[in-house]
Amino acid sequence: MKSLNELEEIRKRALESVNLRKDREGTRVVVGMGTCGIAAGARPVLLAFLEEIKKRNIQDVTVTQTGCIGVCRLEPMVEVYRPGEEKVTYIKMTPDKVKRIIAEHIVNGRSVTEYTIGAEEK
């Protein structure tokens, strides 16, 4: 160890792996993983989120699952909670949609309206 900077490099790298155990204030992505969700393909959606987050090295995002969100015909469903904002619910999710949600909503804070539950109901 030669300097504080070198230590800081290690710290930054290591922080990613323990961040989950610190205060959870960042964005939360919740994937519906009830029986219907899994049958409708929720698992590939979940994996796509993990893959994208890893690829883009995004900090402060947690990905969790929940049971059936309740509207089985719209599964797979995903809810995105950003601190201080209304929850956004995406429906009929696919791995392709995940990329856009990450890029536009998670990173830039603009939800992808056409994928949301609101768009479907209109």
Next chain:
Amino acid sequence: MEFYRAHVLVCGGTGCTSSGSTDIIDKFNDELQKHGLQNEIMVVRTGCFGLCEVGPIVIVYPEGAFYSRVEIGDVPEIVSEHLVKGRIVTRLLYHDSITEEETIKSLDEVGFYKKQMRLALRNCGVIDPENIDEYIAFDGYKALGKALTEMTPDQVIDTIKESGLRGRGGAGFPAGLKWEFTRNAVGDKKYVCCNADEGDPGAFMDRSILEGDPHSVLEAMTIAGYAVGADQGYIYVRAEYPIAVKRLTIAIAQARQYGLLGKNIFDSGFNFDIELRLGAGAFVCGEETALMASIEGRRGEPRPRPPFPAVKGVFSKPTLLNNVETYANIPQIILNGPEWFRTIGTEKSKGTKVFALGGKINNTGLVEVPMGTTLREIIYEIGGGIPGGKEFKAAQTGGPSGGCIPAQHLDTPIDYDSLTQIGSMMGSGGLIVMDEDNCMVDIARFFLDFTVDESCGKCPPCRIGTRRMLELLDKIVSGKGEEGDIEKLELLAKNIKASALCGLGQTAPNPVLSTIRYFRDEYEAHIKEKRCPAGVCQALLRYIIVAELCKGCGLCAKHCPVEAISGERRKPYTIDTDKCIKCGLCMEKCPFNAIIKK
């Protein structure tokens, strides 16, 4: 680096390890593999979470679900329900971690943790102690970097002095002063030692820190080495702590690999290395001069002081000795500043103290509270009260060197000085709770028996004096106590305290003195009435049949091995106390609970 969406933290402290947490970790890994989740979910073995009573403990993040008493058979369910489907397995959650709406409380909301403040234990149960990167992620080794690159040794010492930190190993000597003495001592070589002997019965504070956060001690010792001008450190740890020894060994190797131990650390020209010395587990080896003799490979016997270790310690060189918990506070003080530390605690006792909570208490375990917390808060809020709704009688602090605190002092803010004032002491942090079913004479006897056993025999007051005291106590608990015995105990105690060579002998009479001070009536009941009010001392017990409750079934008489019970069917039976050998069989057998012991 993989992005893990969930972390499964499994406690790898001694408590949970002995209740099977290693197998649980293996099972988690198997099950995750089975579901193809091994790249999404990480399993981490941590140090003690403090609630050993309800171990093995598993915490799943990001939800922070706190599972207690997890058995190997529960693992597949946690994986398939919680980790695959996101449905928390409510039945396994620690009872106090769920709100009325069945949602999970955050850990600081749980009764056990709410009043706690974890400084020395900050990483225990949070990081993987066998992975230096996780320690660094939580600001580990930053204090060392700061000290070596931005501070002079004198500034480091001033910081510790200003913080008000006092030694956590028992006596509460100001740490900064000790560092200064060692720095100012003249010597071509100096040493920094860590006392991890922890010999008090029931204590496991230091063990838990070493198991859960070994790097914090290494970092602090290195800072101390820089401050006092030493290049070699020794950790004296008992061989009976295999998990602690293993984690320390791993931690030292990792620190060396990163150049955080060794030559020219942080390019400052400062060299420091640490070695372990294993102790055989004699209580007296925790005493500083005995400990140093043992490090040198000599017999662990105390010698008179002065000279103090700061002047003449290991291999006759100036030596700094601090306790594990004392060290664990150092990095935080360097990083956050002495002013921050001074805001915690009482006027003369700054910071926090770790206690091993045991005895008659619902949440047995490891707790850390700010100095000045009252015993009532520790016992009733953090400890969850006394099982079975029993009455609090006293708490014993300071182990075999300490004393008991009776109910009238439940609201005393705990710090070094208040405890001494009420006749106990902080000691290293054992805290044993006693209820109405504990006999205070018996408790005093238990601790004295321990010290008699552990006396190294070098000085007569301790070797012979404590034995005489034990004999008197034996006499009292076996119903042969005489008028004047209490006074004899007091006189012996006074003389031993004044003349014993080391702290072991000097403090050995304390448990006896403090129980006499607060529970003299109990001693008198044993001596004058040949009665043990708590119903503990076997020799003073009497088994009696309550005539009003006895239905005359005769079962007791049938089971009595010495035919001490007689009577007529359907009429109350009686016990001949002269014949009774107090085996208690009759009481167990009576279907109507008509037999009591008194």
